Amino acid sequence: MTSASGLSAQFTELALAVLLAPLLTGWVNQCRAWLQSKSAPPLLQPYRTLAKLFQKEVVLAHGASPLFRFAPYLVFGCLCSAAAIVPTLATDLPLNAAADAIALVGLLALARLFIALAGMDVGTAFGTLGARREMLVGFLAEPALLMVLFTASLISNSTSLATIVETLAHKELVIYPSMAFAGVAFTMVSLAENARIPVDNPATHLELTMIHEAMVLEYSGRHLAMIEWAASLKLFVYSCIGLALFFPWGVANGGDWLGLVLALPALLAKLAVGGALLALIEMLSAKMRIFRAPEFLGTAFLLAVLAMLVHVLLERT
Amino acid sequence: MSLLATPLDQVLALACAWLALGGLGLARPSSVQWATRVLYPAGALVGLALAAVALAAIFSPAAELVLPLGLPDLPFHARLDALSSFFLLLLGAVSAGVSVYACGYFRQPQGTAPGLIALYLHVFLASMALVMVANDAYFFMVAWETMALSSFFLVTCDHQHAEIRRAGYLYLLIAHIGAIAILLSFGALQAGSGDYTFEHMRALQPTPGWATAAFLLALLGFGAKAGLVPLHVWLPEAHPAAPSPVSALLSAVMLKTAVYGLVRVTLDLIGWPLWWWGVVALALGLVSALGGIVFAAVQSDMKRLLAYSSIENIGLVFAGFGLTLLFRGFGMDALAALALTATLFHCLNHAFYKSLLFLCTGSVLHATRERSLGRLGGLIRRMPWVAWCALIGTIAIAGLPPSNGFASEWLLLQAFLFTPGLPHGYLNMLVPVAAAAVALTAALSGYVMVKFFGVVFLGQHREPKLAEAHEAGAWERTGLAWLAAACVILGLAPVTVIGLLEPITRALTGRAIGSLAQGWLFLAPINAERASYSPVLVFVVTALLVAAAWLAVRAFYHGRVRRGPAWDCGFPAQDARMQDTAEGFGQPVRVVFSPFFRLTQHEPAPDDARPRFSATAEDRLWYWLYLPVARLVERLTAAVTLLQRGRISVYLAYSFATLLALLLFIR
Numbered sequence: 001m002t003s004a005s006g007l008s009a010q011f012t013e014l015a016l017a018v019l020l021a022p023l024l025t026g027w028v029n030q031c032r033a034w035l036q037s038k039s040a041p042p043l044l045q046p047y048r049t050l051a052k053l054f055q056k057e058v059v060l061a062h063g064a065s066p067l068f069r070f071a072p073y074l075v076f077g078c079l080c081s082a083a084a085i086v087p088t089l090a091t092d093l094p095l096n097a098a099a100d101a102i103a104l105v106g107l108l109a110l111a112r113l114f115i116a117l118a119g120m121d122v123g124t125a126f127g128t129l130g131a132r133r134e135m136l137v138g139f140l141a142e143p144a145l146l147m148v149l150f151t152a153s154l155i156s157n158s159t160s161l162a163t164i165v166e167t168l169a170h171k172e173l174v175i176y177p178s179m180a181f182a183g184v185a186f187t188m189v190s191l192a193e194n195a196r197i198p199v200d201n202p203a204t205h206l207e208l209t210m211i212h213e214a215m216v217l218e219y220s221g222r223h224l225a226m227i228e229w230a231a232s233l234k235l236f237v238y239s240c241i242g243l244a245l246f247f248p249w250g251v252a253n254g255g256d257w258l259g260l261v262l263a264l265p266a267l268l269a270k271l272a273v274g275g276a277l278l279a280l281i282e283m284l285s286a287k288m289r290i291f292r293a294p295e296f297l298g299t300a301f302l303l304a305v306l307a308m309l310v311h312v313l314l315e316r317t
Numbered sequence: 318m319s320l321l322a323t324p325l326d327q328v329l330a331l332a333c334a335w336l337a338l339g340g341l342g343l344a345r346p347s348s349v350q351w352a353t354r355v356l357y358p359a360g361a362l363v364g365l366a367l368a369a370v371a372l373a374a375i376f377s378p379a380a381e382l383v384l385p386l387g388l389p390d391l392p393f394h395a396r397l398d399a400l401s402s403f404f405l406l407l408l409g410a411v412s413a414g415v416s417v418y419a420c421g422y423f424r425q426p427q428g429t430a431p432g433l434i435a436l437y438l439h440v441f442l443a444s445m446a447l448v449m450v451a452n453d454a455y456f457f458m459v460a461w462e463t464m465a466l467s468s469f470f471l472v473t474c475d476h477q478h479a480e481i482r483r484a485g486y487l488y489l490l491i492a493h494i495g496a497i498a499i500l501l502s503f504g505a506l507q508a509g510s511g512d513y514t515f516e517h518m519r520a521l522q523p524t525p526g527w528a529t530a531a532f533l534l535a536l537l538g539f540g541a542k543a544g545l546v547p548l549h550v551w552l553p554e555a556h557p558a559a560p561s562p563v564s565a566l567l568s569a570v571m572l573k574t575a576v577y578g579l580v581r582v583t584l585d586l587i588g589w590p591l592w593w594w595g596v597v598a599l600a601l602g603l604v605s606a607l608g609g610i611v612f613a614a615v616q617s618d619m620k621r622l623l624a625y626s627s628i629e630n631i632g633l634v635f636a637g638f639g640l641t642l643l644f645r646g647f648g649m650d651a652l653a654a655l656a657l658t659a660t661l662f663h664c665l666n667h668a669f670y671k672s673l674l675f676l677c678t679g680s681v682l683h684a685t686r687e688r689s690l691g692r693l694g695g696l697i698r699r700m701p702w703v704a705w706c707a708l709i710g711t712i713a714i715a716g717l718p719p720s721n722g723f724a725s726e727w728l729l730l731q732a733f734l735f736t737p738g739l740p741h742g743y744l745n746m747l748v749p750v751a752a753a754a755v756a757l758t759a760a761l762s763g764y765v766m767v768k769f770f771g772v773v774f775l776g777q778h779r780e781p782k783l784a785e786a787h788e789a790g791a792w793e794r795t796g797l798a799w800l801a802a803a804c805v806i807l808g809l810a811p812v813t814v815i816g817l818l819e820p821i822t823r824a825l826t827g828r829a830i831g832s833l834a835q836g837w838l839f840l841a842p843i844n845a846e847r848a849s850y851s852p853v854l855v856f857v858v859t860a861l862l863v864a865a866a867w868l869a870v871r872a873f874y875h876g877r878v879r880r881g882p883a884w885d886c887g888f889p890a891q892d893a894r895m896q897d898t899a900e901g902f903g904q905p906v907r908v909v910f911s912p913f914f915r916l917t918q919h920e921p922a923p924d925d926a927r928p929r930f931s932a933t934a935e936d937r938l939w940y941w942l943y944l945p946v947a948r949l950v951e952r953l954t955a956a957v958t959l960l961q962r963g964r965i966s967v968y969l970a971y972s973f974a975t976l977l978a979l980l981l982f983i984r
Contacts, residue, residue, distance in 0.1 A: 061883035077863030098854035106718040123776030124885040128897035136905040143756035159848040
């Protein structure tokens, strides 16, 4: 099961995810600025921000517990693991036998649990408010994501992400109606989970509206850098899950170098288009009140359940 | 030594040892030292021995014994098979941790005397062990009722409080409604033969009608004990009322005796379930799971929160059991084995993490004398040991990898993913979608556990007195560490543990899921192509990545840290009261799931000088089911009291009328 080429593909993919994640964030920000007719920040701005944050000293609130200092690394590690599971370049990944789609959702949930706990650790008004809202978004988005993945799992009779990608990529362009529902649901979930408009605004520090930013308000220096990097990674992972489920073409079947070399430009092109579309969605929608968010996510959840129902009703023979 | 040669003899001897320890509690009933330095340590050793005996007995063939006890012509029958051994293992291993903890927990006597608590606790443990080995309805009911009564006295330990007496009464009432249903279920199973041994019931092939009656009565009876909706209302009252070690045993072990009983009656005594029984169990299980966790989210008492979370977990267990019956009813035995494995594994996991968390609340209660979440906070700095143990429990109960809770929920979801193959037109569409309820429940339990851990252990102290809170003692820490270690081991080595379940699934469904075929590293039910999960690899890879990130940051950048006041967007005046309270943290769930609750809110008027806001969320079932039934009973009894005149001539007239009526009818 574990081959040398598989291992190399695994490492390439992980390294690529960690290194490219801030670039994707930079690209989305740039696209958004263009669409809003602003002068765009440089593409590499997220890297500069990270470098700056790493240089700064950490100001730790009185009473912050070890959990607060430990959480950024743990969140980062969980998201790295998640990035390693999703097949972006090749399907022959050794970790795919260790963790399937359910474990992927579990890892994302573990990261969310720790960041929410860290938000409550210092005991400020905004920290707990952010943690509560993040968990509110989480408990509706997580089952929706799981249902989307289940729909794909039922189509391919496996919860292993590699098998899902292989099955979906090689059923010669049959459009599944269920995947259309799942696609809409997944888009809504990813917007919410990545703190994007219309659920959250990554650029705001306005007290009453922020979710993610409120939770990480007390972080500074290298801890904040890890959190920011993890947030970029999360966007990257969600984009890759979307590509794997809905645009699985171009992923290398084996783990050989030629396949990887061919898969890389395909991945970059898909990510570029996906990032631009994300910016467009954000541009076209308005931020909603926090208590509209359950409605929005409830819709996503129902759509995902509907996707599964459509699959078992129409597509199973 | 030939007397103790077989595992069954050893189990019975250990149960007697528990009874004897209970009896010794009467020797010095008012001495705390006697109970905590002699009886509880000995009880813990008995628990460990029981776990060891049961572990060895899982793979040995079933053994039977007729005890020279009981009524004339109605001796007690005992039997030890794989299913009994598994639940005895659970009982022994959990009770060992709880007993060690109890050595440090019980201090100054208030309410029931410490020696009496030791008596009730050990009788309770022994009766649970006897429930597992009983092999006839008579012995089973005697043990079952002993369990109910001893736990009633444990629940009402602090009987000076009226609400605790009320909780105990409610518990006793519903326990007995359940016991009657179980008794009737056995009556349906013996099919008029008058032979109440389980051997006889196994050999009989009941007609579908009698079998259905027996199943529904058993579901009612064991469901009442397990806290299944709609018979759950006693659970959030009784479990928090008891001292914490007892709450741990009630939630972790006693609820599992109900699961044991239902599995025993349905899959062993009846043998061949009808598929629609599975639908009933599945539906009730999912409603309990979702309802339990939604109610847990709005609680502001930490032990009530955990009690509602027990309802949720029992709901998941019953959902898994419902799937087992569905698959078994349609003859899909391999999948029935998978669902049963998930069910039993979840029982084991829940036993460990729930007892761990209840014991953590016990330590918090000891250190702070507070149960209300609204007056706790920041305890990770005062009691780090308890806090880190609670964090392990939190991750496990939230069902996150690589914990044991995740492993069993993973198996349950895998079983759901096979349901589109059911050979029935509607079920193969509806049952897969029911997995959405499981997913929602799992996600909500994450929310609830962030609330629990965050409000109790993180943040600032909400009361000044919490600054003097003390860390748990050595005994308590040992008990916590034992249970936390078990959670970690169960999470990292699920394949080994599931290997223990293979004799059970083979006996009850004829198949085993063959998870060991892939080696100890990978959990791969049915086949590895379909799904596999390796908690060890996930854990090691994630831990390596975390370590690598930390080391890289350390290597390339300075490690300067400055301590300062919290930033909080620059607001100058912050105090502990600005943090979310338990009610505040539960508010989103209260709003999103408002149809679940009967909400009463009081909002202050705008000109109120001392405004107070209050909101309570009650269970609608009280008003829909329990109060109407209670009113009906009261009306009936009021009608009956019309007969009661208090004059002897009237009573003689009744006798005369009865005599006349009898003469008229019988003639």
